[in-house]
Amino acid sequence: MVNVRDAVLEALHRGPVSGPALARELGVSRTAVWKAIELLRREGYSIEGEPRRGYVLAGHDLLSPYEIRRGLGTAVLGREVVCLEEVGSTNDLAKIRAAEGAAEGLVVVAAVQREGRGRLGRTWRSPEGGVWLSVLLRPRLEPSRAPILALAAGVAVARSLKGLYGLDARLKWPNDVLIGGRKIAGILTEMGAELGRLDYVVVGVGVNADFGLEALPAGLRERATTLREEVGGPISRLALVRRILEELERAYEEALEPGLLDEYKGLSATLGKMVRVVTGDATLQGKAVDVDRDGALIIERGDGLVRALYGECVHLDTPP
């Protein structure tokens, strides 16, 4: 049996179409078509009725599994898509689904995160209008090789912002995404493993997308920015989610190739700068000179090179 709503939506995505033509094509009554149009309008689609062209699907920014998956250029990511109005944290939900055995490629998208998390257990403000998503990967990697996936995710988000908006996105080690030195996106990569065997990796991406700086706490406004501020107009979350998924899948495939690490270094806002990295036990300060294949930042100090695998990185104003 034809689902009239789905068939009408699919037809509208192909272009303007009249009610009678739609009814003929689907083999249903004009009333059934009209009811489907009304249903779609209630769901949030903007559908205009124009005298000569018929129904036209105007702009919309609906985050639904159908809209995200429709013609998506991925093989794995998005095989299952979960869209929520609100969630505690998309990473937490993806981890629960991972523990329940969900397959690689699951995507969780939420309009709002009540308790969005950043690296080091920090809060991540996630208001309406942002892109808050997590993807579930099950890579066949040694756990110690997994950090490269976090760098790959940073490259994917930078590529997305460059590709869609022409923005010159740079990466602060390990994978904060900056525009003009101000943070526009963050990535939180978490894993579950038996020792020696990776079970899953969840990559969470948060982008300050379709909202203005006023949606962020005053204390963040100097160090953060949003896509709406940078582009100077409204942002389609849907287009951004789709592009990020496509770029994530590509970067994920390339993660073990040396070219990706080179691209990461080319996008780095950290290399060449004087930095301070606060790890659990120590504070490392010096000039950032390299990122190794494990994702660690190599810092040159007076007494030689030191390596930071994890920590909070601060760019110092001291010239290099």
Next chain:
Amino acid sequence: MVNVRDAVLEALHRGPVSGPALARELGVSRTAVWKAIELLRREGYSIEGEPRRGYVLAGHDLLSPYEIRRGLGTAVLGREVVCLEEVGSTNDLAKIRAAEGAAEGLVVVAAVQREGRGRLGRTWRSPEGGVWLSVLLRPRLEPSRAPILALAAGVAVARSLKGLYGLDARLKWPNDVLIGGRKIAGILTEMGAELGRLDYVVVGVGVNADFGLEALPAGLRERATTLREEVGGPISRLALVRRILEELERAYEEALEPGLLDEYKGLSATLGKMVRVVTGDATLQGKAVDVDRDGALIIERGDGLVRALYGECVHLDTPP
């Protein structure tokens, strides 16, 4: 206000005591003492009333937080103890509690696991009478250094079986515990991490303790054994749980010292043997010659040394 049950139980643990003496000591009526004794008997304590000595706490094997923690020689493990009649898997519950923020040292003990798990996602038969426990650790280690904790847990269980029963326990890489070549205990170590930063490690220990081989499926009986079979009599799960927790804490403290790896190698049933290790991608076959500081098994083949960080290890009958 005195909790009479708790005070009576504590007094009985110190030695035989008469009802009137107990009532005087606790400042309660003889009837209150008698009610507490009846309550404890219903809980499963065997308390005998002897003419001249008074109440005597006879043998019992109750797995309760009180019994496990009473005078336990640990500083961290057992700060919180959860005892359950039945659970899906003690590791799963410990991981959930870890995600909820439980502190290091949490111990989960269950009389029965419905869905006990072994390494590589295998089922682990967990009938009544066994010791099924998990401990939550939050070590400050790089994730790549965490496998040493799995080896440490193997050493701890071997020490417990040697110390309590004089059994010559050996370790099959990575950490199956064998008596006379047959498996008596298994360890499943799992972790949660941000990339680069360990969040938690859950060490699960399962010991075939106070049950006979007939409680295991026929297909396992040739390759497995139980403490009751080896010792030839009943086994106190309580004493074993307490000893394992003490040995785990000690081995955990020693995990980063070279001596522990040496002890592990000394207990190894694998080193010197011809082995086959099936990893996700490959089958490695040759003579097991070493275990490195990452916990990987080093195998000598005709074409040189290879390294197995994870996998199913089979001891081949071929002489070395």
